[in-house]
Amino acid sequence: ERGSDGQVNIIYWQAPSIMNPFLSGGTKDVEAASLVIEPLVRYNQDGVMVPYLAAEIPTVENGGVSEDLTTITWKIAPGLKWSDGSAFTSADVKFTADYCMDPEGGCAQVTKFEGVTSVEALDDLTVKVTFAKPTPFPYGPFVGGESPIIQAAQFADCMGAKAPECTEANFAPIGTGPFVVDEFKPNDVITLSANPNYRDPAKPAFAKVLFKGGGDATAAGRAVMETGEFDYAWNLQLAPEVIAQMESAGKGKPVAGFGPLVERIMLNNTNPDPALGPDERSVIRPHPFLGDPAVYKAMSLAIDRPLLVEIGYGKAGKVTCNWVPAPAAVNSDTFTCDKQDIAAANAMLEEAGYKDTNGDGVRETPDGIPMKILYQTSTNAVRQDFQALIKQWWSEIGIESELRNLSGSVFFGGDPGSPDTFQKFYADVEMYANTFNGTDPQSYLANGLCDKAPSPATQWQGENISRFCNEEFDKLHAELTTTAGAEARAEISKRLNDIIVGNGGMIPLVHRGRLSAHANSLGGVVLNVWDSEIWNAADWYRIK
Amino acid sequence: MLTFTIRRLILSVPTLLFISLVIFLLLELAPGDPMAQVPLTVPPEVKEKMREALGLGQPAPIRFWKWLVQFFWIEPQVLIDHYFGTTFSQGDLRVISWQTRSPVMDIVIQRMPQTLWVVGTAYVVAIFIALPIGIYSAYRQYSWFDQLGTFVSMVGFSVPPFFSGVLVIVIFSVQLGWFPSIYDTTHVVDSWDSFVHQLRQMIMPVMVLALQITAQLSRFMRASMLDNLNQDYVRTARAKGLSEYVVVMVHVLRNSMIPVVTVIALGIPAIFGGAIITEQVFKVNGIGQLLIGAIQANDLPMVQTLTFIFAILIVMFNLIADVLYGILDPRIRYD
Amino acid sequence: MTELSNPIPSKPPRSQWLDVWDQFKTHRGALLGGILFFLIVASVYLGPFLWDIDATHIDIRSRNQGPSLAHPFGTDQLGRDMMARMMAGGSTSVSVGLTAMALALVLGSFIGVVAGFFKRLDGPLMRLTDLFLALPLLPLLLVMMLLFREPLNAAFGPEQGIFILIVCAIGVTSWMPTARIVRGDVLAIKEREFVLAARSIGTSNSQLITRHILPNVLSPIMVSATLGIATAIITESSLSFLGLGFPPDFPTWGRLLFDATDYLQQHPERVFWPGIAISLTVLSVNYLGDGLRDALDPRIRGR
Amino acid sequence: MLDQPIAQIKGLRVEFQTKDGPVVGVENVSFDVNPGETVCVVGESGSGKSVSSLSLMRLVEFGGGEISAGELMFDRREGGVMDLAKAPGDMMKDIRGNEIGMIFQEPMTALNPVFTVGRQLTEGLRVHKDMNKAQAEARALELLREVRIPEPERRLTQYPHELSGGMRQRVVIAMAMACEPRLLIADEPTTALDVTIQAEILALMDRLKRETGTAVMFITHDMAVVAQMADRVVVMFRGNKVEEGTVEEIFENPQHDYTKALLAAVPKLGEMQGKAYPEPMKLMGVEGQRIEPIKGTDEVLLQVENLTTRFPVKGGLLRRTVANVHAVEDVSFKVFKGQTLSLVGESGCGKSTAGRSLLRLVEPLSGKVEFEGRDILGLNQRDLHKARLDMQMIFQDPFASLNPQMQLLDQVAEPLRNYGLASGSELQDRVANLFDRVQLPRSFMRRYPHEMSGGQRQRIAIARALALNPKLIVADEAVSALDVSVQAQVLNLMMELQADLGLSFLFISHDMAVVERVSHQVGVMYLGRIVELGPRARVFENPQHAYTQALMKAVPIADPHRRKSEKDLNFKPIPSPIHGLDYQPEPSQYLEVEPGHFVLTTDSGY
Numbered sequence A: 001e002r003g004s005d006g007q008v009n010i011i012y013w014q015a016p017s018i019m020n021p022f023l024s025g026g027t028k029d030v031e032a033a034s035l036v037i038e039p040l041v042r043y044n045q046d047g048v049m050v051p052y053l054a055a056e057i058p059t060v061e062n063g064g065v066s067e068d069l070t071t072i073t074w075k076i077a078p079g080l081k082w083s084d085g086s087a088f089t090s091a092d093v094k095f096t097a098d099y100c101m102d103p104e105g106g107c108a109q110v111t112k113f114e115g116v117t118s119v120e121a122l123d124d125l126t127v128k129v130t131f132a133k134p135t136p137f138p139y140g141p142f143v144g145g146e147s148p149i150i151q152a153a154q155f156a157d158c159m160g161a162k163a164p165e166c167t168e169a170n171f172a173p174i175g176t177g178p179f180v181v182d183e184f185k186p187n188d189v190i191t192l193s194a195n196p197n198y199r200d201p202a203k204p205a206f207a208k209v210l211f212k213g214g215g216d217a218t219a220a221g222r223a224v225m226e227t228g229e230f231d232y233a234w235n236l237q238l239a240p241e242v243i244a245q246m247e248s249a250g251k252g253k254p255v256a257g258f259g260p261l262v263e264r265i266m267l268n269n270t271n272p273d274p275a276l277g278p279d280e281r282s283v284i285r286p287h288p289f290l291g292d293p294a295v296y297k298a299m300s301l302a303i304d305r306p307l308l309v310e311i312g313y314g315k316a317g318k319v320t321c322n323w324v325p326a327p328a329a330v331n332s333d334t335f336t337c338d339k340q341d342i343a344a345a346n347a348m349l350e351e352a353g354y355k356d357t358n359g360d361g362v363r364e365t366p367d368g369i370p371m372k373i374l375y376q377t378s379t380n381a382v383r384q385d386f387q388a389l390i391k392q393w394w395s396e397i398g399i400e401s402e403l404r405n406l407s408g409s410v411f412f413g414g415d416p417g418s419p420d421t422f423q424k425f426y427a428d429v430e431m432y433a434n435t436f437n438g439t440d441p442q443s444y445l446a447n448g449l450c451d452k453a454p455s456p457a458t459q460w461q462g463e464n465i466s467r468f469c470n471e472e473f474d475k476l477h478a479e480l481t482t483t484a485g486a487e488a489r490a491e492i493s494k495r496l497n498d499i500i501v502g503n504g505g506m507i508p509l510v511h512r513g514r515l516s517a518h519a520n521s522l523g524g525v526v527l528n529v530w531d532s533e534i535w536n537a538a539d540w541y542r543i544k
Numbered sequence B: 001m002l003t004f005t006i007r008r009l010i011l012s013v014p015t016l017l018f019i020s021l022v023i024f025l026l027l028e029l030a031p032g033d034p035m036a037q038v039p040l041t042v043p044p045e046v047k048e049k050m051r052e053a054l055g056l057g058q059p060a061p062i063r064f065w066k067w068l069v070q071f072f073w074i075e076p077q078v079l080i081d082h083y084f085g086t087t088f089s090q091g092d093l094r095v096i097s098w099q100t101r102s103p104v105m106d107i108v109i110q111r112m113p114q115t116l117w118v119v120g121t122a123y124v125v126a127i128f129i130a131l132p133i134g135i136y137s138a139y140r141q142y143s144w145f146d147q148l149g150t151f152v153s154m155v156g157f158s159v160p161p162f163f164s165g166v167l168v169i170v171i172f173s174v175q176l177g178w179f180p181s182i183y184d185t186t187h188v189v190d191s192w193d194s195f196v197h198q199l200r201q202m203i204m205p206v207m208v209l210a211l212q213i214t215a216q217l218s219r220f221m222r223a224s225m226l227d228n229l230n231q232d233y234v235r236t237a238r239a240k241g242l243s244e245y246v247v248v249m250v251h252v253l254r255n256s257m258i259p260v261v262t263v264i265a266l267g268i269p270a271i272f273g274g275a276i277i278t279e280q281v282f283k284v285n286g287i288g289q290l291l292i293g294a295i296q297a298n299d300l301p302m303v304q305t306l307t308f309i310f311a312i313l314i315v316m317f318n319l320i321a322d323v324l325y326g327i328l329d330p331r332i333r334y335d
Numbered sequence C: 001m002t003e004l005s006n007p008i009p010s011k012p013p014r015s016q017w018l019d020v021w022d023q024f025k026t027h028r029g030a031l032l033g034g035i036l037f038f039l040i041v042a043s044v045y046l047g048p049f050l051w052d053i054d055a056t057h058i059d060i061r062s063r064n065q066g067p068s069l070a071h072p073f074g075t076d077q078l079g080r081d082m083m084a085r086m087m088a089g090g091s092t093s094v095s096v097g098l099t100a101m102a103l104a105l106v107l108g109s110f111i112g113v114v115a116g117f118f119k120r121l122d123g124p125l126m127r128l129t130d131l132f133l134a135l136p137l138l139p140l141l142l143v144m145m146l147l148f149r150e151p152l153n154a155a156f157g158p159e160q161g162i163f164i165l166i167v168c169a170i171g172v173t174s175w176m177p178t179a180r181i182v183r184g185d186v187l188a189i190k191e192r193e194f195v196l197a198a199r200s201i202g203t204s205n206s207q208l209i210t211r212h213i214l215p216n217v218l219s220p221i222m223v224s225a226t227l228g229i230a231t232a233i234i235t236e237s238s239l240s241f242l243g244l245g246f247p248p249d250f251p252t253w254g255r256l257l258f259d260a261t262d263y264l265q266q267h268p269e270r271v272f273w274p275g276i277a278i279s280l281t282v283l284s285v286n287y288l289g290d291g292l293r294d295a296l297d298p299r300i301r302g303r
Numbered sequence D: 001m002l003d004q005p006i007a008q009i010k011g012l013r014v015e016f017q018t019k020d021g022p023v024v025g026v027e028n029v030s031f032d033v034n035p036g037e038t039v040c041v042v043g044e045s046g047s048g049k050s051v052s053s054l055s056l057m058r059l060v061e062f063g064g065g066e067i068s069a070g071e072l073m074f075d076r077r078e079g080g081v082m083d084l085a086k087a088p089g090d091m092m093k094d095i096r097g098n099e100i101g102m103i104f105q106e107p108m109t110a111l112n113p114v115f116t117v118g119r120q121l122t123e124g125l126r127v128h129k130d131m132n133k134a135q136a137e138a139r140a141l142e143l144l145r146e147v148r149i150p151e152p153e154r155r156l157t158q159y160p161h162e163l164s165g166g167m168r169q170r171v172v173i174a175m176a177m178a179c180e181p182r183l184l185i186a187d188e189p190t191t192a193l194d195v196t197i198q199a200e201i202l203a204l205m206d207r208l209k210r211e212t213g214t215a216v217m218f219i220t221h222d223m224a225v226v227a228q229m230a231d232r233v234v235v236m237f238r239g240n241k242v243e244e245g246t247v248e249e250i251f252e253n254p255q256h257d258y259t260k261a262l263l264a265a266v267p268k269l270g271e272m273q274g275k276a277y278p279e280p281m282k283l284m285g286v287e288g289q290r291i292e293p294i295k296g297t298d299e300v301l302l303q304v305e306n307l308t309t310r311f312p313v314k315g316g317l318l319r320r321t322v323a324n325v326h327a328v329e330d331v332s333f334k335v336f337k338g339q340t341l342s343l344v345g346e347s348g349c350g351k352s353t354a355g356r357s358l359l360r361l362v363e364p365l366s367g368k369v370e371f372e373g374r375d376i377l378g379l380n381q382r383d384l385h386k387a388r389l390d391m392q393m394i395f396q397d398p399f400a401s402l403n404p405q406m407q408l409l410d411q412v413a414e415p416l417r418n419y420g421l422a423s424g425s426e427l428q429d430r431v432a433n434l435f436d437r438v439q440l441p442r443s444f445m446r447r448y449p450h451e452m453s454g455g456q457r458q459r460i461a462i463a464r465a466l467a468l469n470p471k472l473i474v475a476d477e478a479v480s481a482l483d484v485s486v487q488a489q490v491l492n493l494m495m496e497l498q499a500d501l502g503l504s505f506l507f508i509s510h511d512m513a514v515v516e517r518v519s520h521q522v523g524v525m526y527l528g529r530i531v532e533l534g535p536r537a538r539v540f541e542n543p544q545h546a547y548t549q550a551l552m553k554a555v556p557i558a559d560p561h562r563r564k565s566e567k568d569l570n571f572k573p574i575p576s577p578i579h580g581l582d583y584q585p586e587p588s589q590y591l592e593v594e595p596g597h598f599v600l601t602t603d604s605g606y
Ligand SMILES: Nc1ncnc2c1ncn2[C@@H]1O[C@H](COP(=O)(O)OP(=O)(O)OP(=O)(O)O)[C@@H](O)[C@H]1O
Pocket: D016, D017, D018, D023, D024, D025, D026, D043, D044, D045, D046, D047, D048, D049, D050, D051, D052, D063, D064, D065, D221
């Protein structure tokens, strides 16, 4: 029964700063907003689409998607109401698209609307989206937590440049979700209460939500599993040992789910030598030795991935040799890499002519360049442990590494003025994790295209961090963009994955899951990595 | 004294303007990008668009000028509007945070209560502990009490709060379960019970902070008392037949408090500035946490505004400390 | 009358430093502090010669061990020897503490003396102090990293480079209290008659400062110095907390303490070592400073 | 009960615990104080005078001392005689301030700077006499009237620093008298004050004693003051009582060597009558002393014309000068080679400023200072540096003018180093010679100032001034802070140097007797101007200016038969030397009453 279970306390150690996912894009903001505003369709815990505000999922079969793959027509479930009691109509959906596609608005989710030429409200409950070219996967707009529908009435005056001025709307959007915002304290705490107009009269079970942000993962885990002050803690990236200790306190338990997130070492395919000028450094010249298959294969072979998983992620990690390990359909099985073999790695290097000629324990390339590399990553306890371990393993195969860690805000920031961004890649290898939203990897795979390499010409923007460039890959990717049919698409995706991993784009390390924790008394939690993690908060209840 | 104050106030205007410029340039120079928080899944072109929407495309001098206008012209108007219901600021763009897209000042005001509650109480508690310790240590110099006081304050001074904070959480929240480990900023005190709850959630951060402040203040107090205990006027007071209590607690204390009061005044901006690490550890989410969050997110308007407010407070309290000195010590005249 | 007019019994003259040492010896706390500090410094700098496990050597099989003969302080989550790490961390922390303190002291004393001595510079310098008080440490550090890391790396190598950076950052942001205190004292001392007397015998400004002013403000400087070491060690650890300190394979006591707080419940000994090391250093330096201050002041020494 | 002494000190011994073991402050002292009588305790610095008095108040304990033997019998107002050495703390609290009042040495520091005069005055009354605030204030007002403080109502609300030294000392006296104690202990109440104020305070205490019948224990080292005040005298030397007797006995027939030496060392006004040139004092126990008049020459060494020095008073928003302190106003004089010119006058009249202006330690506003024909005021910094080679200064306070952190060797060597005149072993030798010159053992070279007595320190200051072989020494109250016996030695030393080296002195002092002893020429200053200038003998024997005459009268004379009474004195408070910017002082015009004897005819404000 709605509101019968009192209050549920959620803690996110990163605090939401806004409730409008179009203006932020941050996971914490998107997920906080998912309690209030909803898309037409969500992915469920298995990555399968389930209609939320839509009546059904449009496909070519049911006629919702046109044969030429250029339009998709959404039918909205009838009788839906906004939390303020007004009716939810196709106008709101159309407005949402206009809002995000406004060139001055700086919408964070504009990729969702990529290729969209028009959105029309055919009638109160029907919306038609037209794409510029055939789009085999037309489920970008209005699908998933990143693309929820906002109320036209509330945001009417907030288009474009005015978007940031609508503080009230951004902090307390009117939605169709299970809860409404009572108070929003940016970067601190949100209090919400049950939406009186929620479509299911029995839900949500909780009358109130306290959504606290800030602190650190340890404290969040402790608050759920050890002191029981909170019911749900998000993204506990902690040492397995610490998690185990917390769990043993008996107040809560961790749950893990696996999306496509992969911790990997990116190999710089260009030469980052500081002696080269800014226009050449990490731009043009090939790397003196990292491009050699013997080198990167040996480096990969020297790594004990199961140990990394055990030390760094425990339950929330799996060994992977792939760039795209999920969804399961696109997970390639070409490579195996769960065995460390220092001897084999040494032999491989030896054979390829990398020998320690001067006896300092570091090999030299045949041209006499010592195999010293700079290994950078962002500041984070697990990453630093990984760095230390891998440094030691690589030293055992005669590759010396200098470690550097950079503040995340600098490393992941795109400031073209900073030499420390991951895009600039002024290092030989760098380690971080990346993923994609939804279940379709097409645009993620585009990160391996030659022309996406960051360079001075592009203001160092571009996602092809390792500057990987392979004609075959580019061609295959072009094919993917025109292929429909899930199976065929998965097949191409696997091949793309194999090309990049097999040709020295990166060394995948760990397939990372999302580890969250909930109190033992909180029922109905289903961890979802394909959409907002708390997607089904409406179904949560208190175990009595 | 009045002219001294006014003169310093006038002088502080160019000082502050200069400080704001330095802060601005510093932040400009600092690497880091507001888009770092945005997930890697958002492509660079989109980020570029978002940057432009934040106004980052404009040249630095223009942005600085805009900020100056917003801070010194528009924000005061908003304040006036708020109190008198006028509409001077209608339609003017206030200083907007990049993270939350909301006026920075609103958030600052929102954060003030918990900061003042926790850091302020810690300061007050520290003063009330430190002064007696300092007084007694000086009066009984080299006694065991004095030695113990020195020892404890030095240890207190040397443990960083990220450690002492976690330690008390593990002991008092996890093991004993006495106090909550996470500060509830939405808690409203409206009854005795809720007051008790407020006390319970404040006690740990307050103690951790107070330990550090006490350590420093008690040293100051002790030194100052020692200076004064040997002065001639103390002998005069004794010769008048006053009791030891009056001699120490009235005559000596009053003189010793002069430097200590100014030290205390100089510490007050830190209260408003919050305690970055302690707030972080106990999730108090006050000004300190706001600042560190903004720095990590490269929310320049927020950082600029906060550090500038902080600068104003520092300049003002430096002035107040000087003026206090003149008020407390009748010998000092500034003209 | 000669016996009447010459009442002070003359002691044989002694060397100044012998006197200082004599006075220092009588201060029990100072002596203890000094010995302790010496031991800490010795074990931190010389220890690695006796204890030859490398602080960065990972022995993954023996991770998370408690104290044992092979690892007297236990091992960390990667199996690195805690004792070796404590020594390595100590040498960084103590060096940071000493050098950052020295830098802050030099800067603070210089600005304080100049501001107090030259009336015309007083206003500008004190406003400069305000400015530095108002500057946020973190962005400043980031800027310094940006501007100077590459050249410093090139000149001194990555470890020395970051060391210099951090020391400078801490030094540059912590000289202000010293400057304020020193200025106040200089203002008072400048009015003392011996300064005028020195001027009348032709002492130039710089000689006046070095011979007459500085020795007389030594005592507040000493106090700032002892507190400065402690503050520097703690600031460095806070920087680690905020992710801006030394690189991860560069242990410092602050970082060890911070890393260990997560394991507070599982391996309490791991927080204990760095915690006790920091506290002991701070304590010993404090007592040492007390003793030195007394010993350096001839008025106290004479008593 | 009248013949019963109020206080009897019997076999008092006080020890101090120091780091080098116990130090005996007072060894074995016994004496009585009878009702209505003034007992003066005299002795050089450090002889245990203060310690004895503090013991009687049981205040030595707070300074780390301990009464290790002896009895301190005190006749309480009611309740008979008791031994204060054994009295419990509570009882002492009742006695202090109530039955025994105490006046301390330093009026500048004896008052709590942060409380108003009124508050400090009423405190004791409220504790001991159970008065309420209004009553206590009324009584405080009465007390202030008794000690003749002008505008007493206003004073009550003022802070100590707002009062002049003399007024402060009166407040301290009022405070000590507040509860009408039976015994008043005055520990050098006038040593820090200048003649005119000293005269007033002494007269005041005398009157109070007569009016209230309080017994007074008066501690001093100034024999002239003793002669002025005492009924009976106790002489102390190094922690022991060496002599006791009525004032006449002591002055006319001293028994102990030390007493004799003390009396010999006191310069008496009028001693030099009839002598044209100054000559060294005859000191006890110094064999083969050369006592010859010092003639000097009449070559002009330094000529000062129309020297004016003003200090700006800043105020207002922009710190503009709103007024000036006219510290030195149109002053002219000459100093001859090998001779001494003395400047005398009350505190604050501009003597020091005049002296400092000559060396440009403060920058004069206008005028001309010609030293051996060179215009000092026109020199640039480098030439000034050179010029200072010939002009040196000795400062008033030997405690303040030496750097406490520097060894004496370095302090004396500093001028030589500054001018690069010597280095290495030559430097050592020269410093050693200077030590010999001022009669200090060479073993003192490694000492610090605090290890020296006041007199020894002043010798160091002299040695330092001599280091550069100057032609002129400005001695700014060089002996004012010293004990009489030491003062005599230093004066003799200075005169000896003058005779030997042909030095010239500009001798600044407020002590008329000393000035009479040492000077060839005397200038009397008042409010920044020289009101009278002439040969010493003429100025002292035939004072013309009204101010000079008043000053002469104030000097106490070390002769118990020539006491002064309060009505002899009529001092007007000095007008303020601060004037607005538009104030144009008249130029100084002098009348030559006798050859070389000038008297100011311009209005000087007196
Ligand atoms: N607090 C103290 N600690 C150690 N010794 C002391 C202390 N007070 C006084 N003395 C010693 O006791 C002796 C007597 O000192 P006292 O102050 O009585 O001299 P005095 O006759 O009053 O001299 P003055 O004329 O300079 O005031 C001196 O040798 C002094 O060094």
